Amino acid sequence: MRNTHFERYRLILMPLSPIHTGSGETIEPYEYVLERQGENAFLHAINLPELLAHLSPDERRELDPMLERGYFPGLRSWLRSKARNHYRFSVLVQDGAFNELQENQDNPKRLGQIDLMTRHPDTGNPFIPGSSIKGAVRTAIVDRAACTGDQRKLEGISKKKNSALFEAHALGHIDIDHRSQREKMNLYRDPLRQIAFSDCALPDDGTYIDRVQIVKQLHSKDRLGSADPDKIQIHRDVTWSMLDGESNPAVGECRIYHQLCEKKGRDNRYAVSRNFTMQDVISACNDYYREEVEIQLDEFTERNRENDETVRQPLLTETRNLQENECIIRLGRHSHFECVVMSKPFNLSPDKGYGSTRTYVDGRFPLGWAKLRFEPWS
Numbered sequence: 001m002r003n004t005h006f007e008r009y010r011l012i013l014m015p016l017s018p019i020h021t022g023s024g025e026t027i028e029p030y031e032y033v034l035e036r037q038g039e040n041a042f043l044h045a046i047n048l049p050e051l052l053a054h055l056s057p058d059e060r061r062e063l064d065p066m067l068e069r070g071y072f073p074g075l076r077s078w079l080r081s082k083a084r085n086h087y088r089f090s091v092l093v094q095d096g097a098f099n100e101l102q103e104n105q106d107n108p109k110r111l112g113q114i115d116l117m118t119r120h121p122d123t124g125n126p127f128i129p130g131s132s133i134k135g136a137v138r139t140a141i142v143d144r145a146a147c148t149g150d151q152r153k154l155e156g157i158s159k160k161k162n163s164a165l166f167e168a169h170a171l172g173h174i175d176i177d178h179r180s181q182r183e184k185m186n187l188y189r190d191p192l193r194q195i196a197f198s199d200c201a202l203p204d205d206g207t208y209i210d211r212v213q214i215v216k217q218l219h220s221k222d223r224l225g226s227a228d229p230d231k232i233q234i235h236r237d238v239t240w241s242m243l244d245g246e247s248n249p250a251v252g253e254c255r256i257y258h259q260l261c262e263k264k265g266r267d268n269r270y271a272v273s274r275n276f277t278m279q280d281v282i283s284a285c286n287d288y289y290r291e292e293v294e295i296q297l298d299e300f301t302e303r304n305r306e307n308d309e310t311v312r313q314p315l316l317t318e319t320r321n322l323q324e325n326e327c328i329i330r331l332g333r334h335s336h337f338e339c340v341v342m343s344k345p346f347n348l349s350p351d352k353g354y355g356s357t358r359t360y361v362d363g364r365f366p367l368g369w370a371k372l373r374f375e376p377w378s
Contacts, residue, residue: 006257008377009278013128013200013250015241016318016369018210018361021118021132021332029105029112030076033083034098041098043114043209044087045124046079051086076105089124094210094362097235101209104233117207117237126207126239128250128331130197133372136329136339137281138192140288143342145170151345158346166346172273191272194260195281200252207237212334213363217299217356236333236361242314243365254278254374278325278374285327285372292338293319293328296366300358311365318371325374334359334367 033044055063059082066075093101104112117126146154149170157166164185168174173189176182212234240246261275297312319328330339336358341347360366 005259006255007278009254009256009374010377011133011197011200011252011254012373012375013133013252014371014373015239015248015250016315016328016371017243017365017367018238018241019128019332019368019370020115020212020236020238020334021129023116023118025116025119026113027116029101030072030079032114033080033087034093034102034105036098041093041095042090043093043098043101044083044090045116046083047086047088048079051079051083054086055082089119089204091237092205092208094208096362097209097211100211100233101235113235114209115234115236117239125204126202126237128200128202128239128252130199130252132331133197133200133252133329134192134195136289136331136335137195137197137285139340140284140329141192141276141281142167142170143288144284145172146342146346155345158342166342189271189273191274191276193272194257194276196255196257198252198254200250202239202250203248206248206250207239209235209237210361212236212238212359212361212367214357215300215360215363217358218302219299234359238361238367241365242318243311253377282325282327282372282374285329286322288343289328289330289339290319292330293369296336296338296358300360300366307364315369322371323373327372329370329372330368331370332368339368 027045031046031048033046035042035044063075063078065071066078101112101114118129119126146166154166154169157169168185168190171191173186173191174183175186175189177184214232239250240248256276256278258275260272262271293315297315301307301311303312322328338347358366
């Protein structure tokens with residue numbers, strides 16, 4: 001729907017595979033309680049500041065010696081015993097991960113850490129950050145602009161590994177300094193300023209905790225199979241997804257501000273360099289990400305009946321049957337090299353290479369694939 005100031009869309013993000021947008025917050029074993037409730041297992045995250053603020057004088061006298069001695073196994077157990085009325089949030093834990101975490105909770109040789117999903121600090125409810133969505137969209141738009149721009153010039157800039165300058169040339173927000181006659185970036189004219197994404201709220205029970213495992217490239221010459229599960233234990237808070245058999249949309253908003261394309265100031269200095277429509281966004285994302293789904297599956301997901309039925313075919317069916325208002329993106333942690341760089345000839349490998357391994361939830365599901373649907377706001 002066209003507004004005087006902007007186009008407004010209801011944004012529905014549907015996780016096709018588990019997504020982990022890391023908050024940077026890692027919880028330690030003394031910060032959570034593990035509990036079975038019937039057939040399900042849960043992790044309760046402790047609100048430590050609240051718990052400590054409500055300790056009685058006798059409880060403080062019990063706590064101080066453990067802190068002084070650095071007796072962490074005892075400290076973990078003691079804090080959990082006091083935490084019943086001081087939980088921040090609760091989240092389902094898969095059985096295998098629950099058993100591992102329970103075994104490691106008081107084991108000083110295991111960290112027992114869990115990387116949390118982005119969650120609101122006051123409620124603990126999970127969400128997908130709008131910045132993560134826009135980052136994925138930006139990659140696709142810059143790639144399209146580069147592939148239709150001055151190839152020779154852009155290839156020279158890419159070899160200098162100056163990503164900001166590369167984007168500015170691809171998108172056209174480069175000005176000439178009148179005094180020095182040199183090129184300079186003008187971020188006021190960055191056309192991606194037109195597009196804004198809100199955070200997308202997930203349901204309260206929209207995530208679960210599971211183990212993520214390293215898998216090797218199928219045709220790698222030094223393929224040794226997955227890393228030894230007893231040596232590397234990584235547990236993450238991830239979204240439920242289509243591959244889990246769950247419909248778990250995250251809902252937010254997208255706006256496109258066309259007024260930013262209008263001429264402003266001397267020499268059009270503050271008008272963005274080009275206009276984008278919603279169809280530009282959708283087609284750029286599909287051109288960039290859609291083929292990569294099958295490429296990644298071919299390279300890292302073994303072909304067998306179970307994988308074909310539960311992973312390969314569901315993902316490929318979704319990417320091949322999109323509506324006009326839908327597109328595919330990949331976002332969050334473990335999006336991997338191919339989905340965060342430009343297409344050839346601009347996709348220069350990092351100095352140390354980009355490896356022949358990927359990270360899968362429970363060794364089965366790739367991370368980060370999502371479908372965006374844009375519905376005009378009525």
